[in-house]
Amino acid sequence: MDASQVSQVTEMMYALRNPAGVPTYPIIFIGLGVLTFALHILFVQLMLGTSAITLYGAFNSNPYWRRLGAAMLEISKVSVSVAIVIGVAPLLFVQVIYDPHWYTSNVLSAKWVIAFIFILILAYWAMYFYYFQNGKNADKTVTPKSRWSMIVSLALMLVVGFIMHSLTTQILHPELWKEWYMQDGVLDYSGSQLHAYNPWRFAFFISMAIPVAGGMLVTYRRFKSVREDADHDYLNWAADLGKKWIKVGSVISAALYVGWMMNLPETAGDFATSFWGYAGGIAVIFYALWAMIRLKGEARFCSYMALPMALVIGLIVAISREMLRYGILNDFFHYDFMDYKVVMDWYSTGLFFLTFAIVGGSVLAYFLTIAWKTGQTVGVYTPSAAVDKMGTVAIWIMVLWMIQFFVIGFWIWAK
Amino acid sequence: MDLISLYPTWYEPAVGSGWVVALIATFHVLASHTSVGAALLFAYLSHKAYREDRDDLLDFVKKYGLFLLVFTYVAGSITGPGIWYSTTVASPNGIGALIHSFVWKWATEWVFFVIEVVGVYMIVYLVGRVDKKTHMKISVIFGIASLATMVIIVGILSFMMVPGKEIWFEEGGYLNGFYGTNTFIQTGMRMAFMFTMTAVVGGIVVAGIKDVAFKKEMARKLGWLGIISTLIGAAMLQWYLTSVPDQALLVMENRLPDYFVPSIVAVLAGTLAYFIITMLQPKTLVAGFAGFMTITILVAGLWPEETARESMRKPWVAGQYVYSNQVIGRDVPGMDIKSQLPTIEKVGILKAHPFTPDELKEVNDSNLIQTGEYIAMVYCSNCHSPSETGIRPLHRYFPDGVTQARMEKYVKGALTTGNIAYMPKMPMLDSEVKALSAFLVMNNEGGQPAVVAAIKQEVDARNRALAEKQAQDKVASLTLPQEVK
Numbered sequence: 001m002d003a004s005q006v007s008q009v010t011e012m013m014y015a016l017r018n019p020a021g022v023p024t025y026p027i028i029f030i031g032l033g034v035l036t037f038a039l040h041i042l043f044v045q046l047m048l049g050t051s052a053i054t055l056y057g058a059f060n061s062n063p064y065w066r067r068l069g070a071a072m073l074e075i076s077k078v079s080v081s082v083a084i085v086i087g088v089a090p091l092l093f094v095q096v097i098y099d100p101h102w103y104t105s106n107v108l109s110a111k112w113v114i115a116f117i118f119i120l121i122l123a124y125w126a127m128y129f130y131y132f133q134n135g136k137n138a139d140k141t142v143t144p145k146s147r148w149s150m151i152v153s154l155a156l157m158l159v160v161g162f163i164m165h166s167l168t169t170q171i172l173h174p175e176l177w178k179e180w181y182m183q184d185g186v187l188d189y190s191g192s193q194l195h196a197y198n199p200w201r202f203a204f205f206i207s208m209a210i211p212v213a214g215g216m217l218v219t220y221r222r223f224k225s226v227r228e229d230a231d232h233d234y235l236n237w238a239a240d241l242g243k244k245w246i247k248v249g250s251v252i253s254a255a256l257y258v259g260w261m262m263n264l265p266e267t268a269g270d271f272a273t274s275f276w277g278y279a280g281g282i283a284v285i286f287y288a289l290w291a292m293i294r295l296k297g298e299a300r301f302c303s304y305m306a307l308p309m310a311l312v313i314g315l316i317v318a319i320s321r322e323m324l325r326y327g328i329l330n331d332f333f334h335y336d337f338m339d340y341k342v343v344m345d346w347y348s349t350g351l352f353f354l355t356f357a358i359v360g361g362s363v364l365a366y367f368l369t370i371a372w373k374t375g376q377t378v379g380v381y382t383p384s385a386a387v388d389k390m391g392t393v394a395i396w397i398m399v400l401w402m403i404q405f406f407v408i409g410f411w412i413w414a415k
Numbered sequence: 416m417d418l419i420s421l422y423p424t425w426y427e428p429a430v431g432s433g434w435v436v437a438l439i440a441t442f443h444v445l446a447s448h449t450s451v452g453a454a455l456l457f458a459y460l461s462h463k464a465y466r467e468d469r470d471d472l473l474d475f476v477k478k479y480g481l482f483l484l485v486f487t488y489v490a491g492s493i494t495g496p497g498i499w500y501s502t503t504v505a506s507p508n509g510i511g512a513l514i515h516s517f518v519w520k521w522a523t524e525w526v527f528f529v530i531e532v533v534g535v536y537m538i539v540y541l542v543g544r545v546d547k548k549t550h551m552k553i554s555v556i557f558g559i560a561s562l563a564t565m566v567i568i569v570g571i572l573s574f575m576m577v578p579g580k581e582i583w584f585e586e587g588g589y590l591n592g593f594y595g596t597n598t599f600i601q602t603g604m605r606m607a608f609m610f611t612m613t614a615v616v617g618g619i620v621v622a623g624i625k626d627v628a629f630k631k632e633m634a635r636k637l638g639w640l641g642i643i644s645t646l647i648g649a650a651m652l653q654w655y656l657t658s659v660p661d662q663a664l665l666v667m668e669n670r671l672p673d674y675f676v677p678s679i680v681a682v683l684a685g686t687l688a689y690f691i692i693t694m695l696q697p698k699t700l701v702a703g704f705a706g707f708m709t710i711t712i713l714v715a716g717l718w719p720e721e722t723a724r725e726s727m728r729k730p731w732v733a734g735q736y737v738y739s740n741q742v743i744g745r746d747v748p749g750m751d752i753k754s755q756l757p758t759i760e761k762v763g764i765l766k767a768h769p770f771t772p773d774e775l776k777e778v779n780d781s782n783l784i785q786t787g788e789y790i791a792m793v794y795c796s797n798c799h800s801p802s803e804t805g806i807r808p809l810h811r812y813f814p815d816g817v818t819q820a821r822m823e824k825y826v827k828g829a830l831t832t833g834n835i836a837y838m839p840k841m842p843m844l845d846s847e848v849k850a851l852s853a854f855l856v857m858n859n860e861g862g863q864p865a866v867v868a869a870i871k872q873e874v875d876a877r878n879r880a881l882a883e884k885q886a887q888d889k890v891a892s893l894t895l896p897q898e899v900k
Contacts, residue, residue, distance in 0.1 A: 012769040015418035018508070019743065019752045020515035023589065029518075078536060084492050085532045088525055091496060095503075095514045103422050103507040110425035110504035114435060117497035124489045181423050182772045185874035187785075189426035189792055191504060343750055348519035348589040352526075360526045363556055367533050370553065374544050382546045391552035398559040405566060412580070412594040 001175060006333060009174045013335045016100030021341035024349045026097055030322065030337065033093035038318040040087040041205065042212060042311050044161065047079035049213025049245075051127070051154045058150060063141040064237050068217075070140040073131060075216060080124055080157075097337045098171060101329070105170035108180050109163075110191025116163045123156035158206070165202045166194040172265060172328050174335075200259035207256050208314070210249025211287055215306035217242025218295060222303035228378050239303070243295050246306070250288035257281040257317075264324070267332040271324055280320030283313045355401065362397050366390040417762045418769045419755040421741055422507045424792040428863070431806030432505035433725070433797060439494050439501045441721045445612060445713050446491030448605065451561040452613030453483055454531070456640070457538060458551075458558030465551040471629050473542045473550065479620040480539040487616075488535055492528075506797065508741040509575075509732035516592055516734070516750075517571050524567040530560040565609070566602055573598040575733050576724070577660050584736075587749030592734070597658040604655050607648030611686060614641030615712060618693065618705030631697045638694035645686050652679075660735070663727035666837045670726055675719050682716035729798070730839040738839035740794050756842055763844035764790055774877060778846035781877050784869040786847070787854025794830075794841045794851075801858050801866075813859045822852035 001009075022029065050072035057069020094102050106113050126149045133146040144150075170177075173196055180195045181187060221239035224230055257280055261272035271277050290309055294302040329335045369390065374381040383391070425432055457476050464472040502510040514521070534557035541550060570593040573579065579595025614637040621637060624630040656664065689708050693700040730738055736745040736752065743755045759767045765776050765786060775786045791801050791809070799809045813822070826848050833840025843851065857865050 011418065015769050016420050016422065018511040018515045019420065020512055020750050022515060023519060032522075081488070081492065081532050081536070084496070085525075085529050088496050088528065089522065091499065092514070092518060092521055092525070095499075095511070096518050099507075099511055099514070103503055103511065106500070106503045107423045107425050107507060110427075110432075113500045113504050114439075117439065117493055117500060120493050121490050124493070125485070128485050128489070177423075178770060178772060181770055182774075185774070185877060186870065187772070187789060187792075189424050189796075191425045341751070343587060345519070345589045348517075348523075352519040352522045355523045355526050360529065363530050363560070364533065366556075367530070367537060367553070370541070370545060370549060371533075371537060374541060377544075380546060381544060381549075383549055388549070388552075391549065391556070395552060395555050395559070398556055398563075402559060402563065402566075405563075408590070409594040409599070412590045413596065413599065415580075 005175070010334045012177075013100045013174055013329075013333065016104065017340065018099055019341075021343040022096055023343060023345035025342060026337050026340045029093045029096045033090050033097070034318045034322050035315070036086060036089035036093070037321075038311060038315040040083055040090055041208075041318070042307075042314050043079045043083035043086060045205075045209040045212040045310075045314075046216055047076050047083055048154070048157060048161075048206065049209035050076040050079060050216060051150070051157065052209065053213060053217075054130075055147070055150050055154060058144045058147045061143075064234055066141040066144075067234060068238055068241075069144075070134070070137075071220065072213075072216075073127075073135075075220075077127060077131060080127065084120075097340060098325075098329075100335075101171040101174065102167075104174075104177050105167045108170065108177065108191060109167060109194050112163050112191070112194055113167070116160050119156050119163075120160045123153050123160065126150070126153035126156065161206065162197070162202060163194065165205070166197045169196040169198055169201070170194075172196075172267070172325060174329070174333055175267070198260065198263060200256055200263050204253060204256040204260050207249065207253045208284070208317075210252060211246045211284075212249075212307075212310045212314075214242040214245030214247075214249055214291075215310045217245065218299075218303045218306040222300065223375065226376050242306070243291055246291040246295070247288045250284055250291075254281050254285040254288075257284055265328065267328045268324060269327065269331060271327045274323075274327075276320045276323040280317045283316035287313050359397055359401055362390070363394045366394045417758045417767055419742070419758055419767045420508060420511075421768045421770070421793065423770050424796060425504045426792055426796050426800075428800065428802040428805055430804070431796075431800045432501075433806045436498070436501045436505050437718070437722050437725060439497050441713065441717045443491060443494035443498055444717050444721060445709075446487035446494060447565070448609035449612045449616045450483055450487045450491055450531075450535075451565045452609035452611075453479060453617065454534075454554075454558045454561035455610075456613055456617070458554045461538075461547075461551045461554035465547040468547065471626070473547070475620065475624070475629075475633060476554070477539055477542040478623070479617055480535060482620055483616075484535055484539055488532070492532065495528075506732055506739075506741065508737050508743070509739075512733040512737045513571055513574065516574070516589065520567055520571060520589070520593065524564050527560045527563040527567070531557065531564060534560060562606075565605065569602045569605055570594065570598050573601050576663065576728055578734050583749060584745075584747050585749050587747070587751075591749075595658075597655075600651060600655045600658045604648055604651035607644045607651055610640050610644035611648060612709075612712060614638070614644065614690065615686065615705060615708045618700055618708065619702050621697075622700050622702040622705055627697075630700070634693050634697040634700050638690040641690040642687060645683060645690070649683050659727060662836065666727050666729050667723065670729070670837060671723055672719075675723055678715050678719045682712060685711060686716075729837040732797075739797050740839050740841070741797070742839060742841075744839055756840060760842040763847050764793060764842070765844075765847060768793060778844075778850045781880070782873055783850050783853050784857060784866060785873050787850035787852070787857075788866060788870065790843070790847055790851045791854055791858075794839075798838075801854075802863055809855065810859050810862070813855065815859070817856060817859055819849075819852055819856050822856050823848055826852050826855075 053072040054069040054076060057065040057067075057072070060066065130144070130146055130149040130153065133149070134144040137144075176195070180193070217238045221235040221242070225232065225235055261277055261281065264272055287309060291306070295306065326337070366387070369387055370381070370383065373383070373387070427435055457480065460472045460476050463469065464476075499510060534553060537553050538550075538557055541553065570579070573595060574592050577595070577597055578584065578592045579598055580591045583591035617637045621630060621633045624633060686708065689704075693704075728739075730744070732739045736743060736747050738744045742759070743752060746752065746754050755767070765771045765778070771789070775782055775789055778786045788801070795801065795809060799807045799812070801809050803810070826843070829835055830838070830841045831843050831848065854866065857869060
């Protein structure tokens with residue numbers, strides 16, 4: 001591309017910006033976007049990995065595999081929900097900062113965007129169908145029914161993952177948008193094509209499901225081992241499997257990461273050999289090394305660190321991914337998200353962070369404490385006075401939030 | 416260059432992109448409203464179960480919760496972002512306007528959404544695993560979180576119709592855009608109808624209760640909840656209509672389909688009758704009856720209501736400043752937003768649109784129909800499909816045999832001036848008027864096949880001309896060195 005062509009693309013991207021601007025400094029949206037993407041992709045990978053275990057367990061006659069498959073189905077079911085709900089946040093933030101790119105990419109593949117919604121619903125329902133067919137089996141080692149539905153679920157989840165991958169990849173090619181819109185002299189208003197993809201990048205993010213699921217198995221053993229009815233042979237088997245998956249999976253993912261870096265578009269320049277180009281791959285391989293060193297034997301503390309470590313590694317990868325996007329769009333196409341018009345709104349900015357920290361913090365601390373303790377208790381769990389108090393405080397915080405919402409609202413309305 | 420923030424167009428010929436949004440939104444409203452109402456119902460039932468030490472109520476909460484988890488939380492949590500996705504491809508500047516004004520409000524809602532999703536799993540799976548007091552506390556938190564998601568989103572929905580306060584146009588500010596009369600009345604109306612939906616959908620679960628006395632008790636509880644909320648909701652609907660702009664009422668009177676009012680009245684009356692019957696005769700409450708009522712509310716109640724709300728906003732799609740065709744049609748000094756109409760009037764829509772291909776930037780004989788179609792896609796297709804079916808098809812608005820001259824007169828006199836109350840002002844250069852008119856006439860006479868064939872001819876002709884020019888250039892480049900020699 002010559003300078004004049006680049007300049008036209010730059011001008012087009014700036015023209016597409018929303019004239020309403022953004023209500024706080026753009027870097028904050030990028031930061032939150034990266035953080036929430038890391039959380040989202042962790043649960044996506046957890047969902048894929050535990051679904052794969054469920055499926056393998058369903059087709060394996062080994063009773064340990066069968067039990068593990070049934071247990072991981074519970075994780076997978078919840079992980080889909082959490083992945084969806086957390087995925088809303090990066091979806092929101094990318095629209096704020098990269099709206100020219102996200103909206104164009106979406107419109108040019110509109111049918112796939114709509115299909116994404118229905119395929120995801122079908123995938124989730126297929127998983128629930130499998131659960132309802134087998135969830136009530138007291139004996140988790142019997143051959144599960146309707147195994148096809150779990151295959152359908154996993155396959156459809158990969159399809160929605162690919163759609164999202166393609167939409168994200170299309171963002172990186174503003175120079176091709178007009179070519180995709182007009183093909184052979186005819187405008188394509190149908191949005192029926194996915195125009196860009198990078199198999200290495202897609203395979204890398206999917207493959208991370210292996211080490212993440214490994215981290216889940218290590219955590220699972222640690223969490224269940226304190227129960228009075230714990231089967232330690234089975235749990236140790238699961239943890240050993242998990243350790244193997246972390247090590248082997250991290251090596252596979254690192255290899256795919258290298259493949260991704262070797263197949264970047266020319267517009268990425270020398271990103272592959274830059275600091276952030278290396279950082280993502282090194283972080284992934286570091287997970288294998290960490291597991292070799294810190295997960296030896298019982299590893300009572302570090303077993304609980306397996307998933308947080310996966311999150312940290314995912315966060316480094318997410319930063320690399322964001323730096324790649326910035327490198328292409330800013331360094332090559334001169335589109336800098338940092339100069340988005342700011343129409344500062346302190347109230348809504350402050351309200352979000354306070355809600356996030358105080359409401360989210362207090363309620364989720366209470367919820368997760370209850371869930372954690374219940375999972376480790378045989379029979380009915382009755383919280384201690386301190387935990388019970390956490391619940392009362394959380395309720396009051398929620399009530400106060402609602403009161404401020406209406407008090408401020410009526411005050412503004414009456415002014 | 417004078418470019419404005421217009422994206423490519425997605426054209427869905429069968430039903431129209433607007434109806435795709437409406438279909439997803441309608442389903443989401445059923446799922447989300449039912450869920451929020453049920454969350455508050457669960458808080459009440461769980462509290463009662465704790466006070467009276469009753470297992471049957473918690474068992475009901477578990478069954479209804481599991482039903483909701485599968486049918487409304489799965490589908491609802493996906494169709495929620497699904498509305499973003501569908502509006503992104505159907506109306507990118509409409510959703511962009513909302514996102515850029517209310518990103519923090521959506522982010523705040525997201526916090527409650529996370530609490531809600533974690534909460535629903537706990538409500539369902541911890542029945543019998545934690546003591547009743549703890550379950551009650553979880554239910555109360557879950558109920559408030561669900562309600563918070565609703566009150567936040569209603570403020571944004573209200574902004575779509577009209578910014579909370581008129582002063583928002585001059586001063587901007589999230590609070591002025593969010594809070595207003597419409598916001599509060601709509602919140603009340605939606606809260607009422609959400610309990611109606613909760614009571615109807617809950618009937619599906621009550622139908623499965625084996626214990627006759629308990630079934631009677633729950634049928635009565637849901638019946639009273641449904642009757643009271645339906646009556647309040649109907650009253651709030653009338654009140655709501657006083658809070659919308661006059662323009663919206665004008666559109667409602669003139670543009671809504673004939674079936675709208677009878678359909679809403681019938682579904683309200685039918686819903687009341689359903690609750691009375693099931694209260695008096697709980698044995699009539701079977702899953703099929705409750706399921707039928709759910710579908711009835713979805714098809715005959717929510718669908719007309721959501722499509723009416725969509726239509727009433729015309730010609731705007733968001734905040735009374737973004738037209739339904741994505742053009743910004745009004746200055747908003749408070750947000751430093753400028754109308755894009757002067758730019759289009761100056762350079763024409765073809766040159767102002769960033770995605771106009773180079774071949775179509777100037778209208779000429781070799782691209783007349785294609786540029787006409789392009790303009791129709793940009794300006795018209797969001798509300799009028801240039802196909803046989805779809806949303807308000809264009810061909811229905813013109814008589815057979817309409818001439819080019821007549822069409823040009825209409826386009827210039829009515830569309831470029833903004834003289835039709837519920838349609839955007841659509842500035843065009845004379846050449847663009849000619850192209851759009853030529854397309855409309857052809858679409859009217861021969862439909863899509865004729866348009867496709869004409870565009871193919873234009874493209875072929877352009878390609879031939881290009882090939883000839885390239886050949887001539889090649890000959891020139893071969894002969895030039897000889898001449899130099």
